[in-house]
Amino acid sequence: MGIYTSLVRPVLFTLPPERAQRLAEVALRQGPFWRALRPAFQLNDERLHADIGGIHLPNPIGLAAGYDKDCRLVDSLSCLGFGYIVAGTVVLHPREGNPRPRLARNPREGSLVNSLGFPSHGLETACRSLKQRGNSRVPLVLSISGLDLEEFRQCYQALQPLAAGIELNISSPNTEGIRMFQEPQRLEELLAALSPLKERPLFLKLPPYFDEAQRGRVMEMVDLCLHYSVEGVTAVNTWPVEDTRLATGHGGLSGRPLFPHMLRIVQDVRRHAGEGLVINACGGIASGEGALNALRAGANTVQLLTGLIYQGPGLMRGINRYLLRYMEREGIPSLKEISREPLEGLEQP
Numbered sequence: 001m002g003i004y005t006s007l008v009r010p011v012l013f014t015l016p017p018e019r020a021q022r023l024a025e026v027a028l029r030q031g032p033f034w035r036a037l038r039p040a041f042q043l044n045d046e047r048l049h050a051d052i053g054g055i056h057l058p059n060p061i062g063l064a065a066g067y068d069k070d071c072r073l074v075d076s077l078s079c080l081g082f083g084y085i086v087a088g089t090v091v092l093h094p095r096e097g098n099p100r101p102r103l104a105r106n107p108r109e110g111s112l113v114n115s116l117g118f119p120s121h122g123l124e125t126a127c128r129s130l131k132q133r134g135n136s137r138v139p140l141v142l143s144i145s146g147l148d149l150e151e152f153r154q155c156y157q158a159l160q161p162l163a164a165g166i167e168l169n170i171s172s173p174n175t176e177g178i179r180m181f182q183e184p185q186r187l188e189e190l191l192a193a194l195s196p197l198k199e200r201p202l203f204l205k206l207p208p209y210f211d212e213a214q215r216g217r218v219m220e221m222v223d224l225c226l227h228y229s230v231e232g233v234t235a236v237n238t239w240p241v242e243d244t245r246l247a248t249g250h251g252g253l254s255g256r257p258l259f260p261h262m263l264r265i266v267q268d269v270r271r272h273a274g275e276g277l278v279i280n281a282c283g284g285i286a287s288g289e290g291a292l293n294a295l296r297a298g299a300n301t302v303q304l305l306t307g308l309i310y311q312g313p314g315l316m317r318g319i320n321r322y323l324l325r326y327m328e329r330e331g332i333p334s335l336k337e338i339s340r341e342p343l344e345g346l347e348q349p
Protein backbone atom coordinates (compact mmCIF):
# COMPACT_ATOMS: atom_id res chain seq x y z
CA MET A 1 0.00 0.00 0.00
CA GLY A 2 1.38 3.44 -0.89
CA ILE A 3 1.62 6.58 1.27
CA TYR A 4 -1.44 8.03 -0.42
CA THR A 5 -3.78 5.10 0.20
CA SER A 6 -2.48 4.35 3.72
CA LEU A 7 -2.03 7.90 5.07
CA VAL A 8 -3.35 10.70 2.85
CA ARG A 9 -6.61 9.21 1.61
CA PRO A 10 -7.88 8.17 5.07
CA VAL A 11 -7.44 11.80 6.23
CA LEU A 12 -8.98 13.31 3.09
CA PHE A 13 -11.92 10.91 3.27
CA THR A 14 -12.83 12.11 6.78
CA LEU A 15 -13.75 15.43 5.13
CA PRO A 16 -16.81 16.12 2.99
CA PRO A 17 -15.78 15.40 -0.63
CA GLU A 18 -15.76 18.99 -1.90
CA ARG A 19 -13.72 20.16 1.09
CA ALA A 20 -11.22 17.33 0.51
CA GLN A 21 -11.03 18.41 -3.12
CA ARG A 22 -10.28 22.00 -2.10
CA LEU A 23 -7.50 20.78 0.20
CA ALA A 24 -6.02 18.74 -2.65
CA GLU A 25 -6.14 21.90 -4.78
CA VAL A 26 -4.24 23.88 -2.14
CA ALA A 27 -1.58 21.16 -2.16
CA LEU A 28 -1.46 21.15 -5.96
CA ARG A 29 -0.84 24.91 -6.02
CA GLN A 30 2.61 24.27 -4.51
CA GLY A 31 4.27 24.13 -7.92
CA PRO A 32 7.94 23.78 -6.87
CA PHE A 33 7.07 20.80 -4.62
CA TRP A 34 5.45 18.88 -7.50
CA ARG A 35 8.21 19.85 -9.92
CA ALA A 36 10.72 18.35 -7.50
CA LEU A 37 8.69 15.15 -7.34
CA ARG A 38 8.24 14.88 -11.11
CA PRO A 39 11.05 12.31 -11.62
CA ALA A 40 9.41 10.00 -9.08
CA PHE A 41 6.10 9.96 -10.96
CA GLN A 42 7.33 9.98 -14.53
CA LEU A 43 8.33 7.01 -16.63
CA ASN A 44 10.05 7.88 -19.88
CA ASP A 45 9.99 5.11 -22.45
CA GLU A 46 9.52 5.41 -26.19
CA ARG A 47 7.38 2.29 -26.26
CA LEU A 48 4.68 4.20 -24.37
CA HIS A 49 4.44 7.02 -26.91
CA ALA A 50 1.04 7.64 -28.45
CA ASP A 51 -0.47 9.99 -30.99
CA ILE A 52 -3.96 11.45 -30.95
CA GLY A 53 -4.76 13.26 -34.16
CA GLY A 54 -1.21 14.61 -34.43
CA ILE A 55 -0.74 15.41 -30.73
CA HIS A 56 2.32 13.48 -29.60
CA LEU A 57 1.95 12.00 -26.11
CA PRO A 58 4.76 10.68 -23.87
CA ASN A 59 2.35 8.00 -22.62
CA PRO A 60 -1.32 7.12 -23.17
CA ILE A 61 -2.74 8.16 -19.77
CA GLY A 62 -4.75 11.38 -19.67
CA LEU A 63 -6.34 13.20 -16.77
CA ALA A 64 -10.08 13.39 -17.57
CA ALA A 65 -11.95 16.71 -17.66
CA GLY A 66 -13.40 18.06 -14.42
CA TYR A 67 -10.50 17.86 -12.00
CA ASP A 68 -9.08 21.27 -12.89
CA LYS A 69 -12.09 23.20 -14.10
CA ASP A 70 -10.46 26.64 -14.07
CA CYS A 71 -7.09 25.48 -15.49
CA ARG A 72 -5.17 26.63 -12.40
CA LEU A 73 -3.35 23.39 -11.63
CA VAL A 74 -2.10 22.37 -15.05
CA ASP A 75 1.61 22.77 -14.20
CA SER A 76 1.45 20.62 -11.06
CA LEU A 77 -0.84 18.03 -12.64
CA SER A 78 1.66 17.75 -15.50
CA CYS A 79 4.25 16.50 -13.00
CA LEU A 80 2.23 13.45 -11.92
CA GLY A 81 3.13 11.11 -14.77
CA PHE A 82 0.20 11.80 -17.10
CA GLY A 83 0.76 11.69 -20.86
CA TYR A 84 -1.73 14.52 -21.30
CA ILE A 85 -4.06 16.68 -19.25
CA VAL A 86 -7.64 17.56 -20.08
CA ALA A 87 -8.45 20.75 -18.16
CA GLY A 88 -11.90 22.38 -17.89
CA THR A 89 -14.72 22.09 -18.62
CA VAL A 90 -14.48 25.83 -19.33
CA VAL A 91 -17.70 27.77 -19.98
CA LEU A 92 -18.10 31.35 -21.13
CA HIS A 93 -19.63 33.00 -18.06
CA PRO A 94 -18.85 32.39 -14.37
CA ARG A 95 -21.33 29.90 -12.85
CA GLU A 96 -22.03 28.83 -9.28
CA GLY A 97 -23.01 25.31 -10.30
CA ASN A 98 -25.74 23.33 -8.55
CA PRO A 99 -26.61 23.66 -4.85
CA ARG A 100 -24.58 21.66 -2.29
CA PRO A 101 -24.19 18.84 -1.41
CA ARG A 102 -23.22 17.92 -4.94
CA LEU A 103 -20.49 15.32 -4.55
CA ALA A 104 -20.72 11.96 -2.75
CA ARG A 105 -18.37 8.98 -2.36
CA ASN A 106 -19.09 5.26 -2.49
CA PRO A 107 -15.75 3.96 -1.14
CA ARG A 108 -16.72 0.29 -1.22
CA GLU A 109 -17.26 0.30 -4.97
CA GLY A 110 -14.61 2.97 -5.72
CA SER A 111 -17.07 5.42 -7.22
CA LEU A 112 -18.29 9.02 -6.92
CA VAL A 113 -21.59 10.66 -7.74
CA ASN A 114 -21.46 14.34 -8.68
CA SER A 115 -24.03 16.93 -9.58
CA LEU A 116 -21.59 19.85 -9.75
CA GLY A 117 -23.23 21.41 -12.82
CA PHE A 118 -20.15 23.25 -14.10
CA PRO A 119 -19.09 25.53 -11.25
CA SER A 120 -16.69 27.78 -13.13
CA HIS A 121 -14.94 31.13 -12.98
CA GLY A 122 -15.58 31.44 -16.69
CA LEU A 123 -13.53 31.83 -19.85
CA GLU A 124 -11.61 34.96 -18.90
CA THR A 125 -10.22 33.45 -15.70
CA ALA A 126 -9.25 30.25 -17.53
CA CYS A 127 -7.43 32.27 -20.23
CA ARG A 128 -5.58 34.25 -17.59
CA SER A 129 -4.43 31.11 -15.76
CA LEU A 130 -3.38 29.44 -19.00
CA LYS A 131 -1.32 32.43 -20.12
CA GLN A 132 0.63 32.27 -16.85
CA ARG A 133 1.36 28.59 -17.07
CA GLY A 134 4.91 27.27 -17.36
CA ASN A 135 6.46 25.37 -20.20
CA SER A 136 5.16 21.88 -19.48
CA ARG A 137 6.16 19.10 -21.84
CA VAL A 138 2.82 17.37 -21.27
CA PRO A 139 0.21 18.25 -23.92
CA LEU A 140 -2.88 20.06 -22.77
CA VAL A 141 -6.38 19.45 -24.13
CA LEU A 142 -9.06 21.91 -23.07
CA SER A 143 -12.63 20.80 -22.48
CA ILE A 144 -15.26 23.41 -23.36
CA SER A 145 -19.00 23.61 -23.21
CA GLY A 146 -21.83 26.06 -23.69
CA LEU A 147 -25.55 26.51 -23.43
CA ASP A 148 -25.77 27.71 -27.03
CA LEU A 149 -23.68 27.81 -30.19
CA GLU A 150 -22.29 31.26 -29.48
CA GLU A 151 -20.94 30.22 -26.06
CA PHE A 152 -19.20 27.22 -27.61
CA ARG A 153 -17.84 29.38 -30.42
CA GLN A 154 -16.35 32.00 -28.09
CA CYS A 155 -14.70 29.40 -25.85
CA TYR A 156 -13.40 27.56 -28.92
CA GLN A 157 -11.84 30.64 -30.48
CA ALA A 158 -10.28 31.92 -27.27
CA LEU A 159 -8.90 28.59 -26.05
CA GLN A 160 -7.67 26.90 -29.21
CA PRO A 161 -4.43 28.95 -29.32
CA LEU A 162 -3.72 27.99 -25.69
CA ALA A 163 -4.02 24.20 -26.10
CA ALA A 164 -2.83 21.24 -28.16
CA GLY A 165 -6.44 20.16 -28.71
CA ILE A 166 -10.05 20.81 -27.71
CA GLU A 167 -12.63 18.41 -26.26
CA LEU A 168 -16.31 19.32 -26.65
CA ASN A 169 -18.39 18.41 -23.64
CA ILE A 170 -22.00 17.83 -24.66
CA SER A 171 -22.50 14.93 -22.31
CA SER A 172 -22.40 16.12 -18.70
CA PRO A 173 -25.64 14.82 -17.17
CA ASN A 174 -25.78 17.69 -14.65
CA THR A 175 -26.37 20.67 -16.88
CA GLU A 176 -29.72 20.59 -18.62
CA GLY A 177 -28.89 23.02 -21.44
CA ILE A 178 -25.83 21.29 -22.89
CA ARG A 179 -27.56 17.97 -23.42
CA MET A 180 -29.53 19.42 -26.30
CA PHE A 181 -26.33 19.11 -28.34
CA GLN A 182 -26.78 15.36 -28.17
CA GLU A 183 -29.65 15.79 -30.66
CA PRO A 184 -28.08 14.93 -34.03
CA GLN A 185 -29.37 18.09 -35.68
CA ARG A 186 -28.01 20.35 -32.93
CA LEU A 187 -24.69 18.51 -32.87
CA GLU A 188 -24.44 18.89 -36.63
CA GLU A 189 -25.05 22.65 -36.27
CA LEU A 190 -22.35 22.82 -33.61
CA LEU A 191 -19.76 20.89 -35.65
CA ALA A 192 -20.62 22.86 -38.79
CA ALA A 193 -20.17 26.14 -36.88
CA LEU A 194 -16.80 25.16 -35.37
CA SER A 195 -15.39 23.44 -38.45
CA PRO A 196 -14.21 26.59 -40.30
CA LEU A 197 -12.51 27.83 -37.10
CA LYS A 198 -10.60 24.63 -36.49
CA GLU A 199 -6.83 24.89 -35.96
CA ARG A 200 -6.19 22.02 -33.55
CA PRO A 201 -7.32 18.38 -33.16
CA LEU A 202 -10.88 18.13 -31.89
CA PHE A 203 -12.48 15.49 -29.67
CA LEU A 204 -16.10 14.90 -28.70
CA LYS A 205 -16.98 13.57 -25.24
CA LEU A 206 -19.71 10.96 -25.57
CA PRO A 207 -22.37 10.00 -23.02
CA PRO A 208 -22.61 6.34 -21.95
CA TYR A 209 -25.52 4.25 -23.28
CA PHE A 210 -27.41 1.35 -21.82
CA ASP A 211 -29.99 0.38 -24.46
CA GLU A 212 -30.35 0.12 -28.22
CA ALA A 213 -32.11 3.48 -28.66
CA GLN A 214 -29.38 5.35 -26.78
CA ARG A 215 -26.74 3.35 -28.65
CA GLY A 216 -28.23 4.41 -31.97
CA ARG A 217 -28.04 8.07 -30.97
CA VAL A 218 -24.42 7.80 -29.87
CA MET A 219 -23.49 6.08 -33.15
CA GLU A 220 -25.14 8.99 -35.00
CA MET A 221 -22.84 11.30 -33.03
CA VAL A 222 -19.88 9.15 -34.07
CA ASP A 223 -20.99 9.35 -37.73
CA LEU A 224 -21.16 13.13 -37.46
CA CYS A 225 -17.63 13.16 -36.03
CA LEU A 226 -16.42 11.16 -39.03
CA HIS A 227 -18.28 13.44 -41.42
CA TYR A 228 -16.82 16.62 -39.92
CA SER A 229 -13.30 15.15 -39.58
CA VAL A 230 -13.34 15.34 -35.79
CA GLU A 231 -10.13 13.56 -34.77
CA GLY A 232 -11.53 11.54 -31.91
CA VAL A 233 -14.06 10.78 -29.21
CA THR A 234 -13.72 10.36 -25.48
CA ALA A 235 -15.89 7.53 -24.26
CA VAL A 236 -17.50 8.19 -21.80
CA ASN A 237 -18.91 10.83 -19.47
CA THR A 238 -20.62 9.94 -16.18
CA TRP A 239 -23.67 7.69 -15.83
CA PRO A 240 -26.89 9.54 -14.80
CA VAL A 241 -28.20 8.07 -11.50
CA GLU A 242 -30.58 9.01 -8.67
CA ASP A 243 -28.87 9.84 -5.37
CA THR A 244 -30.71 11.30 -2.39
CA ARG A 245 -27.46 12.49 -0.75
CA LEU A 246 -27.20 15.19 -3.42
CA ALA A 247 -29.27 18.38 -3.21
CA THR A 248 -30.52 17.85 -6.76
CA GLY A 249 -31.47 14.20 -6.04
CA HIS A 250 -29.50 12.95 -9.05
CA GLY A 251 -26.01 13.12 -10.49
CA GLY A 252 -23.40 11.39 -12.61
CA LEU A 253 -21.77 8.18 -11.43
CA SER A 254 -18.04 7.76 -12.11
CA GLY A 255 -15.46 5.17 -11.12
CA ARG A 256 -15.37 1.39 -11.16
CA PRO A 257 -19.06 0.61 -11.85
CA LEU A 258 -18.69 2.47 -15.15
CA PHE A 259 -15.80 0.30 -16.29
CA PRO A 260 -17.57 -2.67 -17.98
CA HIS A 261 -19.99 -0.30 -19.75
CA MET A 262 -17.10 1.86 -20.94
CA LEU A 263 -15.30 -1.23 -22.34
CA ARG A 264 -18.38 -2.34 -24.25
CA ILE A 265 -18.90 1.17 -25.65
CA VAL A 266 -15.24 1.56 -26.67
CA GLN A 267 -15.39 -1.75 -28.50
CA ASP A 268 -18.69 -0.84 -30.13
CA VAL A 269 -17.45 2.58 -31.30
CA ARG A 270 -14.24 1.05 -32.65
CA ARG A 271 -16.20 -1.52 -34.66
CA HIS A 272 -18.55 1.17 -35.96
CA ALA A 273 -15.94 3.82 -36.80
CA GLY A 274 -13.03 1.65 -37.98
CA GLU A 275 -9.42 2.63 -37.30
CA GLY A 276 -9.67 6.23 -38.55
CA LEU A 277 -11.05 7.70 -35.32
CA VAL A 278 -9.08 8.23 -32.10
CA ILE A 279 -10.84 6.77 -29.03
CA ASN A 280 -9.92 7.93 -25.53
CA ALA A 281 -11.37 5.40 -23.10
CA CYS A 282 -12.70 6.99 -19.91
CA GLY A 283 -14.68 5.42 -17.09
CA GLY A 284 -13.53 3.57 -14.00
CA ILE A 285 -9.91 3.00 -15.03
CA ALA A 286 -7.98 2.51 -11.79
CA SER A 287 -5.25 -0.05 -12.51
CA GLY A 288 -2.74 -1.19 -15.10
CA GLU A 289 -4.96 -4.08 -16.05
CA GLY A 290 -7.96 -1.78 -16.52
CA ALA A 291 -5.95 0.52 -18.79
CA LEU A 292 -4.54 -2.40 -20.78
CA ASN A 293 -8.00 -3.85 -21.30
CA ALA A 294 -9.34 -0.50 -22.50
CA LEU A 295 -6.51 -0.41 -25.07
CA ARG A 296 -7.29 -4.01 -26.09
CA ALA A 297 -10.96 -3.08 -26.48
CA GLY A 298 -9.94 -0.51 -29.10
CA ALA A 299 -8.85 2.67 -27.32
CA ASN A 300 -5.80 4.75 -28.33
CA THR A 301 -5.47 6.34 -24.89
CA VAL A 302 -7.17 6.18 -21.51
CA GLN A 303 -8.38 8.99 -19.27
CA LEU A 304 -9.10 8.80 -15.56
CA LEU A 305 -10.34 11.02 -12.75
CA THR A 306 -12.03 8.99 -10.01
CA GLY A 307 -9.08 6.57 -10.00
CA LEU A 308 -6.77 9.48 -9.14
CA ILE A 309 -8.93 10.43 -6.15
CA TYR A 310 -9.00 6.83 -4.86
CA GLN A 311 -5.46 5.69 -5.76
CA GLY A 312 -3.48 8.94 -5.63
CA PRO A 313 -0.66 10.33 -7.76
CA GLY A 314 1.32 7.06 -7.95
CA LEU A 315 -1.38 5.53 -10.15
CA MET A 316 -0.10 6.79 -13.50
CA ARG A 317 3.44 5.46 -13.04
CA GLY A 318 1.95 2.15 -11.85
CA ILE A 319 -0.19 1.88 -14.99
CA ASN A 320 2.73 2.77 -17.28
CA ARG A 321 4.95 0.17 -15.60
CA TYR A 322 2.22 -2.43 -15.97
CA LEU A 323 1.87 -1.65 -19.68
CA LEU A 324 5.63 -1.89 -20.22
CA ARG A 325 5.87 -5.22 -18.37
CA TYR A 326 3.00 -6.59 -20.46
CA MET A 327 4.65 -5.42 -23.70
CA GLU A 328 7.97 -6.97 -22.69
CA ARG A 329 6.32 -10.28 -21.78
CA GLU A 330 4.36 -10.45 -25.04
CA GLY A 331 7.17 -9.12 -27.25
CA ILE A 332 5.10 -6.09 -28.31
CA PRO A 333 7.35 -3.24 -29.51
CA SER A 334 4.90 -0.31 -29.18
CA LEU A 335 1.47 0.56 -27.83
CA LYS A 336 0.00 0.63 -31.33
CA GLU A 337 0.70 -3.05 -31.67
CA ILE A 338 -1.37 -4.10 -28.66
CA SER A 339 -3.89 -6.36 -30.33
CA ARG A 340 -7.64 -5.90 -30.12
CA GLU A 341 -9.32 -8.60 -28.08
CA PRO A 342 -12.91 -9.87 -27.74
CA LEU A 343 -14.61 -8.44 -24.65
CA GLU A 344 -14.89 -11.71 -22.74
CA GLY A 345 -12.11 -11.81 -20.23
CA LEU A 346 -11.41 -8.06 -20.39
CA GLU A 347 -11.98 -6.97 -16.82
CA GLN A 348 -10.39 -5.02 -14.03
CA PRO A 349 -9.65 -6.67 -10.70
Ligand SMILES: Cc1cc2nc3c(=O)[nH]c(=O)nc-3n(C[C@H](O)[C@H](O)[C@H](O)COP(=O)(O)O)c2cc1C
Pocket residue numbers: 064065066067069088089103112114116118143169172205236237238253254255256258282283284285303304305306307
Ligand atom coordinates in the same frame (compact mmCIF):
# COMPACT_ATOMS: atom_id res chain seq x y z
C1 LIG B 1 -16.09 15.44 -9.70
C2 LIG B 1 -16.20 15.23 -11.17
C3 LIG B 1 -16.29 16.33 -12.02
C4 LIG B 1 -16.38 16.13 -13.41
N1 LIG B 1 -16.44 17.23 -14.23
C5 LIG B 1 -16.43 17.05 -15.57
C6 LIG B 1 -16.37 18.15 -16.45
O1 LIG B 1 -16.32 19.32 -16.04
N2 LIG B 1 -16.37 17.91 -17.80
C7 LIG B 1 -16.40 16.64 -18.32
O2 LIG B 1 -16.38 16.45 -19.55
N3 LIG B 1 -16.44 15.55 -17.48
C8 LIG B 1 -16.45 15.73 -16.16
N4 LIG B 1 -16.45 14.64 -15.33
C9 LIG B 1 -16.48 13.31 -15.93
C10 LIG B 1 -15.07 12.73 -16.06
O3 LIG B 1 -14.29 13.50 -16.94
C11 LIG B 1 -15.13 11.28 -16.58
O4 LIG B 1 -15.77 11.26 -17.84
C12 LIG B 1 -15.91 10.37 -15.65
O5 LIG B 1 -15.69 10.70 -14.30
C13 LIG B 1 -15.52 8.90 -15.85
O6 LIG B 1 -14.16 8.71 -15.59
P1 LIG B 1 -13.62 8.18 -14.16
O7 LIG B 1 -14.45 6.97 -13.79
O8 LIG B 1 -12.18 7.87 -14.39
O9 LIG B 1 -13.81 9.30 -13.20
C14 LIG B 1 -16.38 14.82 -13.94
C15 LIG B 1 -16.30 13.72 -13.09
C16 LIG B 1 -16.20 13.91 -11.72
C17 LIG B 1 -16.09 12.71 -10.82
